[in-house]
Amino acid sequence: MEAIVLENISKRFGTVRANREISLVIHKGGIHAIVGENGAGKSTLTKIIYGMLSPDSGRMTLMGRPVRLSSPRQAIQAGIGMVHQHFMLIPDLTVAENIMLGDERSRIFAPLGIENTARNIAGVAEEHGMHIDPFARVGDLSVGEEQRVEILKLLYRNAEILILDEPTAVLTPTEVSQLFDALRSLRAAGKTVILITHKLDEVLRVSDTVSVMRRGRMVATRPTPEVTKSDLAQLMVGRNVLLRVRNPPETPGRTVLEVRGLTCRDARGGTRLSNLSFHIRAGEIYGIAGVEGNGQSELLSLLWGMRDEGMICSGSALLDGVSLLGKTPAEIGSLGVSHIPEDRLRHGVVPAYTISENMIFGRHREKMFHRFAGFDTNGVDDYTREMVRRYDIRCDTEADPPLSGLSGGNQQKVVLAREIGRPGLKLLMLAQPTRGVDIGAIETIHRKILETRDRGIAMLLVSAELDEIVALSSRIGCLYKGTIRHEFSTGEIREGRSREQEFQKEIGLHIT
Amino acid sequence: MLKKLLPLATPLLAVTAALLLSALFIFATGRDPVAIYGKMFAMTLGSDYGAGQIVFRATTLVLTGLAVAIPFKVRLFNIGGEGQALAGLLAAAAAGTALPEGTPPLLAITFCSAAAVFAGGSVGLFAGWLKVRHGVNEVISTIMLNFIVHAFVGYMLTWHMAVPSTVHTTEIIESAKLPMLDGLLGIWKKSPANMSVLFALAGSLLCYIVLFRTRTGYEVRAVGIRPEAARYAGIDARWHVLGAMAAGGALAGLAATNLVLGYKHYYEAGLSGGAGFLGIAVALLANAHPLWITASAFLFGFLEYGGLTVNAYVPKDIFMIVQAITILMILALPKLPLVKRLQGLLSPRSEP
Numbered sequence: 001m002e003a004i005v006l007e008n009i010s011k012r013f014g015t016v017r018a019n020r021e022i023s024l025v026i027h028k029g030g031i032h033a034i035v036g037e038n039g040a041g042k043s044t045l046t047k048i049i050y051g052m053l054s055p056d057s058g059r060m061t062l063m064g065r066p067v068r069l070s071s072p073r074q075a076i077q078a079g080i081g082m083v084h085q086h087f088m089l090i091p092d093l094t095v096a097e098n099i100m101l102g103d104e105r106s107r108i109f110a111p112l113g114i115e116n117t118a119r120n121i122a123g124v125a126e127e128h129g130m131h132i133d134p135f136a137r138v139g140d141l142s143v144g145e146e147q148r149v150e151i152l153k154l155l156y157r158n159a160e161i162l163i164l165d166e167p168t169a170v171l172t173p174t175e176v177s178q179l180f181d182a183l184r185s186l187r188a189a190g191k192t193v194i195l196i197t198h199k200l201d202e203v204l205r206v207s208d209t210v211s212v213m214r215r216g217r218m219v220a221t222r223p224t225p226e227v228t229k230s231d232l233a234q235l236m237v238g239r240n241v242l243l244r245v246r247n248p249p250e251t252p253g254r255t256v257l258e259v260r261g262l263t264c265r266d267a268r269g270g271t272r273l274s275n276l277s278f279h280i281r282a283g284e285i286y287g288i289a290g291v292e293g294n295g296q297s298e299l300l301s302l303l304w305g306m307r308d309e310g311m312i313c314s315g316s317a318l319l320d321g322v323s324l325l326g327k328t329p330a331e332i333g334s335l336g337v338s339h340i341p342e343d344r345l346r347h348g349v350v351p352a353y354t355i356s357e358n359m360i361f362g363r364h365r366e367k368m369f370h371r372f373a374g375f376d377t378n379g380v381d382d383y384t385r386e387m388v389r390r391y392d393i394r395c396d397t398e399a400d401p402p403l404s405g406l407s408g409g410n411q412q413k414v415v416l417a418r419e420i421g422r423p424g425l426k427l428l429m430l431a432q433p434t435r436g437v438d439i440g441a442i443e444t445i446h447r448k449i450l451e452t453r454d455r456g457i458a459m460l461l462v463s464a465e466l467d468e469i470v471a472l473s474s475r476i477g478c479l480y481k482g483t484i485r486h487e488f489s490t491g492e493i494r495e496g497r498s499r500e501q502e503f504q505k506e507i508g509l510h511i512t
Numbered sequence: 513m514l515k516k517l518l519p520l521a522t523p524l525l526a527v528t529a530a531l532l533l534s535a536l537f538i539f540a541t542g543r544d545p546v547a548i549y550g551k552m553f554a555m556t557l558g559s560d561y562g563a564g565q566i567v568f569r570a571t572t573l574v575l576t577g578l579a580v581a582i583p584f585k586v587r588l589f590n591i592g593g594e595g596q597a598l599a600g601l602l603a604a605a606a607a608g609t610a611l612p613e614g615t616p617p618l619l620a621i622t623f624c625s626a627a628a629v630f631a632g633g634s635v636g637l638f639a640g641w642l643k644v645r646h647g648v649n650e651v652i653s654t655i656m657l658n659f660i661v662h663a664f665v666g667y668m669l670t671w672h673m674a675v676p677s678t679v680h681t682t683e684i685i686e687s688a689k690l691p692m693l694d695g696l697l698g699i700w701k702k703s704p705a706n707m708s709v710l711f712a713l714a715g716s717l718l719c720y721i722v723l724f725r726t727r728t729g730y731e732v733r734a735v736g737i738r739p740e741a742a743r744y745a746g747i748d749a750r751w752h753v754l755g756a757m758a759a760g761g762a763l764a765g766l767a768a769t770n771l772v773l774g775y776k777h778y779y780e781a782g783l784s785g786g787a788g789f790l791g792i793a794v795a796l797l798a799n800a801h802p803l804w805i806t807a808s809a810f811l812f813g814f815l816e817y818g819g820l821t822v823n824a825y826v827p828k829d830i831f832m833i834v835q836a837i838t839i840l841m842i843l844a845l846p847k848l849p850l851v852k853r854l855q856g857l858l859s860p861r862s863e864p
Contacts, residue, residue, distance in 0.1 A: 304744070306743065306744070328746060328748065329743070329744060329745070329746035330746030330747075330748075331746075332746075333746050339744070341744055346738070346740055346741060347740055347741050347743075347744040348741065348744065349738075349741060350733075350734050350737050350738045350741055350742075351738075352737050353733075353734070353737075357730070361734070361741075361745050362744065362745030362746055364727060364730060364731070364745075365727075365746075370727070373725075373726040373727060373728070374725045374726045374727060375727065375730070
């Protein structure tokens with residue numbers, strides 16, 4: 001039986017046709033993956049299904065009945081639920097309270113009956129292999145557990161169709177397995193799951209059917225067993241892409257960054273980094289594997305001179321013998337350090353500034369861009385054009401539009417071009433360089449990272465994508481609870497690349 | 513083309529809506545709105561003296577508007593324009609009386625303006641320092657500073673500086689007085705419009721150049737748009753907070769050139785007439801853009817003086833209502849669903 005049938009759904013934003021005549025059949029009791037590059041129209045389509053957007057034209061049929069949903073509330077009533085990429089939970093309430101929230105108003109003066117609900121929730125959770133304490137405070141949960149709360153919230157509202165938007169982005173490999181087990185169990189119970197993702201491995205692992213979107217169109221829908229990873233990649237970008245970038249052997253030089261015994265406590269006395277030590281040599285990439293929240297962001301902000309208020313630290317971080325601790329970001333930058341922050345939209349760029357203005361953002365103190373008290377606009381424009389060409393940034397340099405008009409991948413390329421281009425660069429710190437970036441751009445970015453390494457730059461790579469860490473790193477430090485628990489040598493990594501699945505599992509053991 | 517004009521749509525719509533609403537009020541007082549508006553136009557834009565009055569009032573408002581707009585660029589809300597202007601007025605009057613008679617005009621005017629700028633700037637800077645050093649919310653500190661400066665100025669006037677049995681100081685020296693435009697160019701006969709309007713226009717132009725053409729402005733705007741990104745880019749926002757507050761205060765203080773050096777030639781109680789507060793409205797209407805502030809100040813100058821000219825027929829309070837409604841409209845209009853949809857249609861966004 002069909003859970004959802006979409007017929008000729010179209011939606012446009014201004015001149016952008018986000019969805020073009022999309023027809024899709026989603027069968028009941030299956031896991032249906034929708035893949036596509038960023039900007040392919042996946043999120044628009046799910047928002048239409050979930051009632052957050054209404055289509056310009058087209059029809060939607062739900063369980064055999066034509067429907068027109070105009071709000072998420074209606075969608076929920078119709079049995080459709082959605083787990084967003086960013087969870088919408090209240091940290092100060094318990095699991096059970098969060099799940100009931102929004103549903104308790106029908107009996108505003110009646111007792112909440114939270115005990116009963118909590119028992120039900122725990123029961124449903126166990127049934128699908130999702131262990132959770134209904135009385136735990138959500139603020140104390142791990143990301144994986146929070147996601148379970150989101151899913152349970154939908155089940156509590158009797159959702160028959162669950163939409164999950166990039167559900168594995170923030171999970172550890174173990175948590176991903178647990179999530180997939182839960183999804184399979186839900187499928188067995190007759191629920192329908194729609195999975196939005198761009199991780200092809202996961203699509204192949206868990207889905208029954210996979211649909212590929214490209215530039216607003218639905219280009220293919222196939223039973224998952226009939227497709228391979230490269231089939232999907234090819235469908236997504238419309239050409240063959242190397243999923244693996246060629247990584248020639250590195251020739252490391254002198255030690256550039258030496259971090260020794262770094263220990264940090266936050267204002268509340270919690271240990272964020274504990275006796276963390278590693279070194280990076282010129283011309284090598286030091287990858288930090290680990291689940292978010294184990295000290296990555298503390299390490300990066302410390303090395304970039306942005307210690308949080310009340311953070312007490314000891315130990316040393318020397319760049320060619322010069323201490324980085326206690327310096328401001330401007331001073332550290334002038335020593336030849338570049339930093340590509342993980343959340344580039346919030347930290348790396350000013351979206352309202354033009355491309356050329358962003359191309360010098362953070363490097364605007366360099367004399368080469370100056371003219372009197374202002375900027376040498378012609379010089380900056382020439383520099384921008386040169387970078388746009390070299391980094392294959394898709395944009396209109398003549399009009400120099402605000403950066404916000406560019407796709408995520410192109411924005412990341414702007415940041416990359418700017419930071420790699422820093423004169424006298426010695427150390428490049430990269431956090432999640434390809435997060436939210438489409439496959440085509442990932443390839444360019446990886447190639448540029450390796451090129452930069454071969455110029456003799458020392459690199460610190462922090463990424464939640466084990467694939468990426470394994471593919472690029474010269475050495476890998478496994479970060480767990482603020483310390484490097486294990487380090488893989490260059491030889492081990494080279495050998496590990498040939499048996500990727502097992503090697504990733506090995507790494508996984510050291511970070512959990 | 514349509515897209516370029518979009519930012520203008522909100523203020524224009526707001527002003528029109530406010531004028532229409534006020535027409536209703538005028539109608540409610542039993543008068544014919546068309547006749548009243550007609551009279552108002554004739555006596556302001558239509559007359560030499562009226563136009564001069566508008567220029568005079570707009571001069572102050574450009575400066576107090578900039579005093580709000582510049583800190584606004586680094587996400588600070590300077591409510592202290594009134595206090596900063598008051599400090600400037602008193603300083604200019606004191607400087608103008610302290611100078612020996614016969615000081616060359618250029619020197620005298622520079623000295624008095626500098627005193628006003630310094631006084632206003634210090635008050636602004638103090639609020640900025642409280643923010644940077646102690647994290648005091650600038651809205652609260654500038655409001656409190658308004659009270660403090662007001663009390664201090666009142667004390668200085670009554671106990672030390674007032675001419676006995678009056679509420680004003682002694683007149684400043686002849687050479688510190690700014691020439692009237694009437695005397696200088698023979699325009700806007702007998703009106704209080706004076707040379708300081710050039711200061712105001714230069715101030716607005718200078719603010720524009722600094723904000724949009726210099727490296728300092730590049731950093732300032734970045735701090736305002738994305739404070740966190742600015743921090744990552746190695747920009748120390750604290751200096752920009754101090755600078756913006758000091759500049760805002762200095763601009764408010766500069767209003768003394770119009771009111772003291774150009775018009776009254778002494779300080780008198782109530783001379784500022786709330787121009788510091790009206791500056792908030794001026795800046796909001798112009799969306800804190802230094803050049804548009806000039807236009808916004810002229811509109812408010814027109815409403816203010818226009819209200820006075822028809823005061824015999826309808827209470828001038830109606831035009832204060834127009835001013836208030838305009839501001840409320842500015843704040844509310846972009847939130848209305850209809851306007852949102854219009855903006856959505858005109859400015860194509862990429863996929864959300």
